[in-house]
Amino acid sequence: MPALTDVKVRTAKPREAVWKLSDGGGLQLWITPAGGKHWKLAYRFDGKQLKLSVGQYPVTSLADARDRREEAKKLLARGIDPSAHGKVQKATAAVTAATTFKLVAEELVEKKRREDRAEATLTKTSWLLSFAYPSLGNMPISEITAPQVLDVLRKVEARGRLESARRLRSVMGEVFRYAIATARAEGDPTAALRGALVTPKVKHRAAVTDRAAFGAMLRAIDGYDGQPVTKHALQLMALLFPRPGELRMAAWDEFDIPNAVWTIPAERTKMRRAHRVPLPKQALAILAALKTETGQGPLAFPSVRSAHRPISENTTNAALRRLGYSVDEATSHGFRATASTLLNECGLWSADVIERALAHVEKDDVRRAYARGEHWDERVKMAQWWADELDAMRSERSV
16 A cells, blocks of 8 residues: 555645655655755665656656656666656757747748758848748747648748748748758658649740731831830840840850850859850840940949949849730740740750750759759850841741
């Protein structure tokens, strides 16, 4: 029969010195002169007499203390020191509590920054993660479940941001996989959410891909009566089909006119590596005209407000609207789709040459390993052919 009862524990009075009440099996209640009552477990391990604190009464009841005694006995039977085991569990719990989703997410973003990812990409990643922080930011990442992640994503969906919800799931998956790789989580709850979100309808950037219609657009651009810098930007977008940000932020020192090459620096390309663009004679003529207008400053396409700030992407899009093209008909980014479509349809150039000209990266790892060349000579020929083809489209004749 147990030596202690709840009444005996509750009514035990303090004395001048610490005294003990035993419950058997090594479990003791220590009563201090100040009136404190502490549960201790006396046990032997590895030939030594040891003691383990198992709680303070009344927070830890007699029944709770007995449960912890039994747990300790099970550990001893397996050759585990209960005291050491408790310290490990306490340390693990502290690490788990400190390893929050936000902490790991911010660490991942910083890792991407050290890998020299584009600042725009880092900003977008941080923006997406900000949707998860209010609900999950302070939670231990190892304790977050799929339903909790889904709740966050559903809130983004409810705001009509279907594509943002899809991308957030992907970014959160990166965070969980990074936590797994760094031994701070055991699973990725986003993997269980495949198919759980509403699939957004893909809306491609508007582009003119009909030869005759594109010829009409080129004639309209040539007749543009707005800012000459904007007109030249549109003409070069058609000729060189770069990403809009790569062209509008171009500096004059990137253009090697004698060798007919424009080198876009790595920090401004999507793939974070320098990209060379061959300049056909038509592009050189446009750059020569542009030089007389903006050559006194560092930027080829400066804003009307400052020679040290480039035009915005909205500048070229607004010009297309002024020319009569709606947002559903044409965008500055659409020149890339036009070039890709018509170059592939003509059948004169290999897909690898076209993809390299577009600064795309091969998605297949094996193909990418064997396709490191720039295909430069073919790209130079293709650039001049394309420029001549645009002249033909303007005059409604075929090359």
